[in-house]
Amino acid sequence: DADVTQTPRNRITKTGKRIMLECSQTKGHDRMYWYRQDPGLGLRLIYYSFDVKDINKGEISDGYSVSRQAQAKFSLSLESAIPNQTALYFCATRGPTNSGANVLTFGAGSRLTVL
């Protein structure tokens, strides 16, 4: 099983619908992140969480909300989806490597299309 699992992998929805993207991890890391990727714009941070009681806005949080249900679960919601939220969404955890450096482990991504 993957260390970071995202569901769904692909989703097509209509404007105004509520969408939830889910993420679960088996790394045992406290830190979890949601990024959005658009062509040419790289990865932009939406929200991040350092533990169940700690939620922080990232660079582009407007129109999104998150929930950290447990150490291993971090979900991203679009309350009312709009077309410019069409993108590839990545969940990631952050923790130490063998060398002690903190690096990100990403899920496989969730491709969302809003019509």
Place this chain on the structure above:
Amino acid sequence: SQKIEQNSEALNIQEGKTATLTCNYTNYSPAYLQWYRQDPGRGPVFLLLIRENEKEKRKERLKVTFDTTLKQSLFHITASQPADSATYLCALDFNAGNMLTFGGGTRLMVKP
């Protein structure tokens, strides 16, 4: 705000040559810089990290340099192979481990 620039144009090189990718940043100095590889339809995968007090870091055919005066990192792949074809992202930690900021990535194409 921090700005990270990577060449948005694809880099095409011949197999066996050395590929060199550039990451430039402005404003604040990061504590360290990371490089990730991303294949189509997949999430980025960590490759190398270099700290601000390190000039160079190597791992197998990969080499990263970090010049805090020029505010630039260079990522080298020696003896490149078609399997090295991917998009390479640099990421900087400007906030003491709280979050990484990514560049737009450079796509590398290695032709046999």
